[in-house]
C-alpha cells in the first residue's frame with residue numbers, strides 16, 4: 001500500500017471543501033523542516049519502517065489537523081505516532097490510540113465511522129476537528145521544550161482558523177499544557193488550569209472551554225487508567241453540551 005506523498009495529498013476532503021486559510025496553513029506545516037532532530041527522526045522511521053508495514057510509502061512529514069472546518073469541538077493530542085500518523089499522514093490514524101479514540105467519537109456522534117485506518121478510508125468528523133500540539137513524531141514520544149515551543153505557532157494558527165470553535169478536548173497532560181500556552185498566546189494574557197480527566201474549565205476573554213482527558217494510548221488503556229466507559233463518559237458530556245448547536249445546523 002502506498003500513501004501517495006504528492007502535492008494532491010496536501011488537503012483532506014473535508015478541508016479542501018472549505019479551502020482557503022486551513023489549506024494554506026496545511027501547506028506550510030507539511031513543508032516545515034524547522035527542527036533538525038525531528039526531521040531526521042521522522043524520515044529515518046520512514047526509511048526503516050516496521051516489518052508489518054514494509055509495503056507502505058511512509059508519510060514521514062509533519063501532520064496537519066483533520067476534520068470539520070466548522071467544528072465546535074477541537075481534539076488535541078501530543079504528536080503523531082511513529083507508525084501511526086507518521087506512516088499514514090493523518091493525525092490519529094493507523095494505530096491503537098486511533099482505534100480507541102475513533103470508536104469513542106463514533107459512539108458519541110462525532111465521527112461517521114468507528115475506525116481510522118488510512119487517509120482514503122472515508123472518515124469524516126462531525127462538528128469535531130482533531131490535531132496535534134507537535135506535528136512531527138518525537139523520539140520516545142517526548143518532544144523537547146524547545147520543539148514544543150517552536151511548533152506552537154502552527155497550533156495557535158489552526159485554532160484561529162476554526163471560526164466556530166467553543167470547546168477544546170486535550171488528550172493527556174502535555175497536550176493540555178500546549179492548549180494553555182496556545183490560549184495564552186492567543187489572548188495575550190496567561191491562562192491557567194489544572195489537568196484532570198473529565199474536568200471542564202471555562203476560560204476568560206472569549207477563549208474556548210478546555211476539557212482534559214487521559215490520552216487513549218495503550219499505556220493508559222491497557223493498564224485500565226483510561227477505560228472505554230470513562231472515555232465515552234467525557235465524550236457524551238461534550239456531545240450533550242454541543243448538541244443544541246448540532247441540531248440547529
Ligand code: SF4
Pocket residue numbers: 029032033034035038039062134135136147150151
Ligand atoms: S515539529 Fe513543528 S516546527 Fe518542528 S519541524 Fe515539525 S512541523 Fe516544523
